[in-house]
Structures are given as structure tokens and as C-alpha cells.
Amino acid sequence: MMRRYRFKGCFQPIGKTMHHWGYLVIGSVVGSTLLSVAANIASPQGIAQAQTNPPANQKGSLGESLLNNMLGADALRPQNSAPNTTQPAQTAPTSTPSRGRQIVQATTFPDIQGNWAQAFIEGLASRGIIQGFPDGTFRPNAPVTRAQFAAMIRQAFEQPLERPATQFSDIPANFWALEAIQEAYRMGFMEGYPNNIFLPDQNIPRVQVLVALVSGLDLSAPAQTTAILNQTFQDAAQIPGWAQNSIAAATVNQMVVNYPNVAFLNPNQTATRADVAAFIYQALVSQNQLPQIPPTTVASRYIVGYEPIAQEPPPPTPEQLAALRRQYLLPAPPVEEQLRRIVRGGSSINTPTAFGAQTGNIFFGATYQEQVRFFNEDDGAVVVGFGVGDARRLVALETAVSIYDLFGDTFEDGGVSFKLHRLIGDDLAVAVGVENAIVWGNTDGDQSVYGVVSKVFRLRENPSDPFSRLTASVGLGGGRFRSEDDIEDKEGSTNVFGSVGLQVVEPVTLIADWTGQDLYLGASIVPIQGVPLVITPAVADVTGNAGDEPRFILGIGYGLSF
Amino acid sequence: MKKRHLAFQLGLGLAVGVAGILSMTTSSQAKPVLSDVTGNIITTSDIAGGAYAPGGGGQLVIGYRTSEIQEDVQDAACIVNERLAQQNLPGVGNDTSPIPSSVQENLDLVLTRTGNVNAGVNQIQNALVNAGANPTLAQNLATSLTRLTAGCTVEPDQFATVVEAYNALISASSFEFLREPPEELRAIRSVLAILLNAALASN
Numbered sequence: 001m002m003r004r005y006r007f008k009g010c011f012q013p014i015g016k017t018m019h020h021w022g023y024l025v026i027g028s029v030v031g032s033t034l035l036s037v038a039a040n041i042a043s044p045q046g047i048a049q050a051q052t053n054p055p056a057n058q059k060g061s062l063g064e065s066l067l068n069n070m071l072g073a074d075a076l077r078p079q080n081s082a083p084n085t086t087q088p089a090q091t092a093p094t095s096t097p098s099r100g101r102q103i104v105q106a107t108t109f110p111d112i113q114g115n116w117a118q119a120f121i122e123g124l125a126s127r128g129i130i131q132g133f134p135d136g137t138f139r140p141n142a143p144v145t146r147a148q149f150a151a152m153i154r155q156a157f158e159q160p161l162e163r164p165a166t167q168f169s170d171i172p173a174n175f176w177a178l179e180a181i182q183e184a185y186r187m188g189f190m191e192g193y194p195n196n197i198f199l200p201d202q203n204i205p206r207v208q209v210l211v212a213l214v215s216g217l218d219l220s221a222p223a224q225t226t227a228i229l230n231q232t233f234q235d236a237a238q239i240p241g242w243a244q245n246s247i248a249a250a251t252v253n254q255m256v257v258n259y260p261n262v263a264f265l266n267p268n269q270t271a272t273r274a275d276v277a278a279f280i281y282q283a284l285v286s287q288n289q290l291p292q293i294p295p296t297t298v299a300s301r302y303i304v305g306y307e308p309i310a311q312e313p314p315p316p317t318p319e320q321l322a323a324l325r326r327q328y329l330l331p332a333p334p335v336e337e338q339l340r341r342i343v344r345g346g347s348s349i350n351t352p353t354a355f356g357a358q359t360g361n362i363f364f365g366a367t368y369q370e371q372v373r374f375f376n377e378d379d380g381a382v383v384v385g386f387g388v389g390d391a392r393r394l395v396a397l398e399t400a401v402s403i404y405d406l407f408g409d410t411f412e413d414g415g416v417s418f419k420l421h422r423l424i425g426d427d428l429a430v431a432v433g434v435e436n437a438i439v440w441g442n443t444d445g446d447q448s449v450y451g452v453v454s455k456v457f458r459l460r461e462n463p464s465d466p467f468s469r470l471t472a473s474v475g476l477g478g479g480r481f482r483s484e485d486d487i488e489d490k491e492g493s494t495n496v497f498g499s500v501g502l503q504v505v506e507p508v509t510l511i512a513d514w515t516g517q518d519l520y521l522g523a524s525i526v527p528i529q530g531v532p533l534v535i536t537p538a539v540a541d542v543t544g545n546a547g548d549e550p551r552f553i554l555g556i557g558y559g560l561s562f
Numbered sequence: 563m564k565k566r567h568l569a570f571q572l573g574l575g576l577a578v579g580v581a582g583i584l585s586m587t588t589s590s591q592a593k594p595v596l597s598d599v600t601g602n603i604i605t606t607s608d609i610a611g612g613a614y615a616p617g618g619g620g621q622l623v624i625g626y627r628t629s630e631i632q633e634d635v636q637d638a639a640c641i642v643n644e645r646l647a648q649q650n651l652p653g654v655g656n657d658t659s660p661i662p663s664s665v666q667e668n669l670d671l672v673l674t675r676t677g678n679v680n681a682g683v684n685q686i687q688n689a690l691v692n693a694g695a696n697p698t699l700a701q702n703l704a705t706s707l708t709r710l711t712a713g714c715t716v717e718p719d720q721f722a723t724v725v726e727a728y729n730a731l732i733s734a735s736s737f738e739f740l741r742e743p744p745e746e747l748r749a750i751r752s753v754l755a756i757l758l759n760a761a762l763a764s765n
Contacts, residue, residue, distance in 0.1 A: 316737040324740045328732045330725055330754055333635075334765040335718040338625040346611030350603050355615040357607045365602075365609030372597035379597060381604045387614075400605050404598035413598070417605035426616050435605040445598040445605075456616055471615065480599050509611075515600075524611045534611030536602055547600070555602025557610030 109138035116259050117274035119299040120281040123290060129156045130277055140274035147177035147200035149209065149276060150184040156280050159187040159216055168198035175200065189216030207243045207267035209276055213255060213283045214246040221245035222252045232304055233258075233265040243267065255282040256304040278302070342463050343531065345509030345524030347454070347471035347501025349538045349555070351481075351516075354429035354454035354473060356421040357387025357559070358396035365557035369540070373547040380406035391423040402436075404443045413441030427456040435479065448479025450497075469503040481516035484546045511538070517546035522553075532559040624719035631764045635721070638760030639711040642753050646670035653748060654755045661752065665689075665745045669753065672704075673711045683708060686746045693744035696734050703727040707750065716757060725754060 107126040112118045117140055124130040125138075130152055132138045144152075165182045175181075181198060184190040189212045192198045222228060225248040229236040232251050239247050247267065250256050257278035258264055271279075282303060284290040293300045295308040316324075347353060357363055365383045372379045385400030398419040405413045415436035423429045435448040452475030460468035475481070475497045486493045495516040501524065503509045513520040522538020536555040541547035603609055626632040645651045649666045653659060672682040683704045690700035706724045710716060728750060732740070743751075 321737045324737060325732055325735065328735075328740055328743075328751065329729050330751070330758055331762065333718070333721045333725055333758060333761045334627045334631050335624050335722050336627055337622050340623045340625075344611070344615065346608055347615065348603065348608050350600070351608075352603060352606045353608050353615070355608075357614055361607070361614055363607045363610040363614075365604065365607075367601040367604050367609070369597075369601040373600045375597060379601070381598065381601065383604045383609060385607055387607070398607055400607070402604045404604075415605070419606050423616065429616075433606065435599070443598050448599075454615075526611070532610065534609075536609075536611065538602065540600060553601040555604075555609050557607070559607060559610035559614060561614075 109136065111137045112140050112274075115140050115274065116298050116302060117257075117278050119293050119297045120257070120278040121274065123281050123293075124156070124277050127290075129280065130273075138273065140277075141272050143203040143270045144209075144273055144276045145201050146190070146198065146204045146208075147175070147181060149204050149212070149271075150190055150200075151177050151180040152276060152280060153184040153187070153189045153212070153216065154180040156284060157187065157189070157216060159189070161186040162188045166192065166196070168192050168196055168200075170197045171200055184212075184216075187216055188218070189213070191215075203270040204276075205268050206265070206271045206275055206279075207240060207247065209271045209279050210250045210256060210267075211243045211246040213279060214249045214253075217283060217287065219246075219249040219253055219286075221249045228252065232256075232263075234263045235265055235267070239265065239267045250279075251304055253282075253286040254303055254305050254307075255279060255286055257282060257299075257302050258304055259302045262302050262304055341530045341532075342506065343526045343529075343534070344463070344469060344503055345501065345507070345511075345526055346534055346536060346557075347509060347511060347524070348473060348499035349511050349513040349520040349522045349536060349553075350540070351473070351475060351497045351499050351513055352419060352431070352433055352435075352450060352452055353471070353499065354421055354431035354452045354475075355423075356391065356396060356398035356419045356431060357385060358389050358391045358398075359387060360562040361387040361398075361559060362562075363400075363557060363559040365555065367556075368554045370552040370554075373541065373551070378407060379404075382406060391421050391429070395420055395422045397421075398433075402445075404441075404445060413439075413443040415439040415443055415445055427458065429454045446479040448477055448481055450475050450477025450479075450481055452476075452497075464506045466505050467502065468506075469509075471501045471503075471509075472498070473500075474498040477516065484517045487517070511536070513538075515546075519543045519545075520553075532561075534558070624722055626718050626761070627765065631761050632718070634760040634764040635716050635757055636714050638757050639716045640714040642711050642756050643670070643674055643714060645756075646673065646753075651749055651752050654751050657748060661749050662745050665749050669707075669746070669749050672707050673709065673753065674713075676709070676712070679708055686750075689744045689746040690731070693742070693747070694736055694739040695731055695744075695747075699727070699731040699734055703731050703750070711753070711757075721757065721761075725758070728754060 108118075108122050109125070109132045112121050115121070121130065121138060121140065125132070130138075161183075163186055165186055168181070171178055171181060177200060181190070181200060185192070190198075225245055226236075228248045228251055229239060229244060233239070247256070247265070256265065257275070258266070259274070259278075278299070281290060281293070285292055292308070293303065293306075295306075300306050300308075363383075363385050366380060367382075368378065368380045370378050381402055381404045383400050383402045385398060387396050387398045389396035398421065400417045400419075401414065402417065403411050403414045416438040417433065417435045418437055419431050419433035421429055421431035421433075430451075430453050432451045433449070435450070436443065436445045437447060439445070439447070452473055454471065454473040457470040457472070458468065459470055460466075462468060476494050477497060478492065478494050480487075481497050482491070482493050482495045485491075486495070497514055497516040499511060499513040501509045501511045507526040507529065509524040511520075511522050511524055513522070518540070519542040520538050520540050521542050522536055524534055524536045526532075526534055534555075534557050536557075538553050538555070540551045540553045542550050544550070599605070607614055626635065642651075646666050646669060649663045651661050651666050651669075653661065668682045668685050672679050672686065675682075686707070687697075687700045687704040690704065691697050703724070706720065706727045710720055710724055
């Protein structure tokens, strides 16, 4: 077992020795550059690639800077010539924390599909931390040399340089991983062996990888180291004593990944490229530089002490919230505001009100008396009329043509009546009229002159509400409005008449009507909502002041407006 | 003798008859008749009642655009009531998980029953509020649902009010509320979706 030493300051200062190395490196670089120029001449593609490369990293050496304009890292491989397919490509980082050179970067490889470490490898490859081989493979089960590991460390971490460089006797100045080894050493990740050797081509064991990562990241050993190791690893006894603290630190930081059995560390087993990828990935997770492997991936099964981090979902963007709301919002139903005409019942039965037809109004009506006054005979009459003028602006004249004695001398008896009316404000109206101003045939309807005032009392705002409207009319008239006695005595006089209608519900209005002679009680009904058809059943001569007994009468009217 | 007796009787009868006729004529002439105008008024537009009187006029109401829409919405309301009664109200779209029976039972109570449904309304309101909804908007939505589909009749103004209240609540809801909606919201959404699908299909 190879023992790893780490004694800060135990190496010689580079001073004089580095002069020789410096010449060697510069010579190597110049030589490589010349080779590169020759190669570029032979390979226009190489020139094109070099032209697209970013400027040299300021942290890199002169050689590294020049490398950026060359064919690639393979030019500095041990063979100093053709690319070595046994070494993974040393390619450029594509994002922090990686750095270095830029060539084509694969993020996955055909030979890791389904591999237990696929998530680790792809996670690092996508960030340019690890590379595949020039043939496009990754070779996850291949061993990793110390030099290769140093190259990976260099790509993965940017720890501060803790110490000066040292000179390992077994690493020539033109060694392909010289820069990486020096940087890994100076950051504190890697150490040399006694006698100032590095053994760059030695396969690195798993325990060394973990110790290197813990050392470079300056992770502290937990208390109860032995207990932790014994509880975690069934082969804890195989962990070298010098590595126990570091392995315990790696364990509590979830950096240890054991495949195929999470309970066996196999510390002295050569680390595969998959192992190293897993360790580095988990080390970067511990530094919050990479996301945790999702618990749904196979790789998570082999992380020692893996506990999925309950990740708080990122706050939704306004666009996401708006999109989610749109999923829930519903369209408005296909409804619309409609003007519903409210037709109220009438407010009188037998007497006129001050409201009437005006321009654009035509009305029709009919009456039926089950038994006319004083005679045990029924009778009917019809009327048609129209209005002219504007009662609200000035005055309107209503004209009605009535046909009496419908049952018998049909259309032989009739009369024409007029009502001049004006609407004052919204609810008050006055009117004067003449019933049967013109008569023909043998009608007993007297010519009656009258004046009347009507007012609507709005008891509730909504005209559809119960008891929302009360309409009262008071009039003074001659003719048929005279008292029974004056009619009997044939005395010309005037008399008071009036009516009250209370809209108890929208379609029904109860009416009390004093004709000047007797009381009529009835109801005005609008049977079809919104249709100006009004039916008025009533009982006439209720009190017996006129006539011989109460009689049933019925009226029906229809008012049109254009 | 008999001829004289017959003549007397005829004379007497004639006299009585004439007297009677005269009597009746006198009587009728003594009473004012006015039989042509003692029924419903037949000389003015008052026979047509309040057709031209103020105080009626028009009223703006919310109505379905067509009678066909109204019929289809009523049919859909019956479907909603049946499904709620059977407690198999479906989810909307990809939401296929069943809605708890207790939620459907309570919604059925609120949507269809007469009497005091305050407890049911409060249950819906509390569920929405506990899940993170705005209390006022939740109350508006829960209250507006009262008797929405009762008797398989959906009043258009109430329909519009419920959808408006629902959308107001959604528009003020958080991402978390909508990502994990309470069962009551899922049920309400389902009911409204059934009604709206019927209404819009006929539109």
C-alpha cells in the first residue's frame, strides 16, 4: 500500500532548480508551437479551431496560453506527438468552476448509458470537468492515474494556492500533466511520495482520492471517527490509519460513493474513472457548487448517507402564476343584459285616469257584463283607439271609438270619446275628456265631460317588487259621473269619481273604483310577463247605490307602442 | 152571455197588459240605465290598464342570449344534480382523481336544497380559506352558490355572478393554492364547467 505524505514545506524551494525546468518548459513550448504551426498549415481545420478559441486564461502558463492556439492537449501528452487515445482528452471547461482549454465537449458517452455513475459523469462532463477519450468513449471502469486525477482536480476546483510549487523528480518538464500536478499540489489536494517523487502514472486507490478531496477542501474530521467508520462501512478495518479522519470527514459530507455495495468502501481498490467522477461530483455538492443527485436516479443509491435534500421549489415567476391561473379561469356564461318591459296592471275599472295614449300608441279593448245594470241581460262592447302628441313634452290627445250593445245590435250603436292629457314629471298626470262626444245608433251612454288627476306613488325602487306601486286618481265629471239621484232626476251636475290601484305583485294590481254612483272592486292582471295584455275582472255595483245587485264584469285590453 | 163574458175578460186582460207594459215602461224610464258604460271602461285606453301609465317601463335584467342556451343549461343543471346525488362528480380536464363524497354531499346541499344552508356554505368557505384563499372572495363564491341548480333551473344572473366570483377568487389566488387546490374548489370548478360547456355549446 502506497503511503501518502503531506508535509507542508518539506519540499525544496524551487529557486535554482526551477531555472533548469524553466528552460526545459520554454524549450518544450517553443518546440510545440513550431510543431503546431506546421500542423496548422497542414490542417486548415486546426487553424479555424484555434481562431475560435477564447483568449488564454490569465492563470495559465505560457505553455497553456500557447496551447489554446494549438491542436489541443494531446499535443502535450507524454509522447509529444500524436494524440494518445489512452489518455482522456484534456478539454476546456464550459462553465465554472472549470477552466482551461476549449475543444469539442461531449456531455454524455455511449459507454455510460445505464451505468450506475451515469448521473455523476454526465453532471461533470456537462460542466467540462471531465472528458471522454478521443474515440468518444468514457471508459468508466478504467483506472485513473495520479496524473489524470490531478488533471481532473484542476478542472473541478479553484481552491486558493496554499504553497509554492515543488519539483517532483519523476515528472519531466514536458510532462503532459505537469501544470495540473503542480496546481493540485499547491491547492493542497495532492502530495508527493518520499524522495520527492510523484508517481504520476500510478493508479490511484479510492482511499487516496477521498483523502485528497478532503485535504484540498480543508474539511474537518468529525468526532467519533472510528464509530462513524465502523457503523458505515463493513470493511472499515481496511481503511489505513492515516486516512481514517479524512474518510470520516468525507463520509459525513456524503462524498463517499460505494458501488456496487454502499456498505463496502473498498478503500484500497484502484479507483475507476466512474469512482473518481462520483467522488468529485459529491465533493462539489458538499461545496454547494453542484446540485444534489436526484433521489430518483440510480446513482443516489450508492452515496453513503444519502439524504435527499428537501428542496424548496423556486418561487414561481409571474408568468408561471399567470399561466396557472389561466388554467383555472372560466369563460363568462353567454348571458347578456336585456331590457325587460314591465307592464303593470291598470289602476281603474270603470273610470278614466289621467294617463293615456300618445303618438305611437294604439290600443284595443273589450268588455263583458254578465248582467247589465237593472236588466238580467249580458252585454259586451269593444273599443279601438290611438294617441296623438307627446304628453310629457306638451299634451297628447287620445281618441277612442267604442261599439256598444255588441250582443244584439252589433256595430249599430257607438260613440267616439276624447281625452286630452299631460304628464307632469314622471308620476303625475292631468287630463280632461269627453266620453261619447260623438254617438251613433241608440246608445244609452251619456255624453260625459270630466277632468281627472292621477299620480303614481313609487313605494319601492324595483317595479317588480311586491307593493312597489300605488296609483290614485281623482276626477270630477258630469254625465255618467253624476250621482244616482241626479241621474234619476235628470239634473245636470258634476260629481267626484276616483280610483286606487295597488300593485301587490308585478302582474296583479288590486283596484277599488268609485264611479260617482257605486263602488267597483276588481283586479287588473297581466297574464304574460312583458306583454301589454291586461285582463280586469271585477265586481260592479258592490254597495248597491246603483243597480239592483253586484254584477260580474270583465275587461280585456291590449296596448301597442311603436 | 158567454160572448159578453169573453169580451169582458179580453178587455180586462188587455187593460191589465197595457197597464203592466206602461208600468214597466214607466219604471224603466224612471231608472237611469247607462247600461252601455257600466262595465269596464270602454271609452279610454284605461281598458288596457297600465300600458301607458308611468311606473312600469323597463328593467335591465340578465338573460341567456337564446332560449336554446337556457334549455341546455337547465339540462346540464339536472346532470349536475344527478351526479352530485350519486356523488360521482367528475374532475375537469386532466384532473381525474375522485372528489371526496363528503365534499360532493355538501355541495349538493348548497346547490339544490331549500331552507338554511348556511352550514354548507360555511364549510365551503372555510375549506377555501384554509387552503389559502382570500376570505372575502371565498365567502362571495360560497354564498353565490346557494340554490344555483335547484330544480334544474339556473338563473342567468346567478350563473354569471357565480362565475364572476369564482374567477375573482382564482385571479387573487396564489401559486400554491392553485397547485394544490382544495377539494371544494375542484368540485365547484367541475359544476361550473358542466354548466358552461352546455351553455357555450349552444352559443
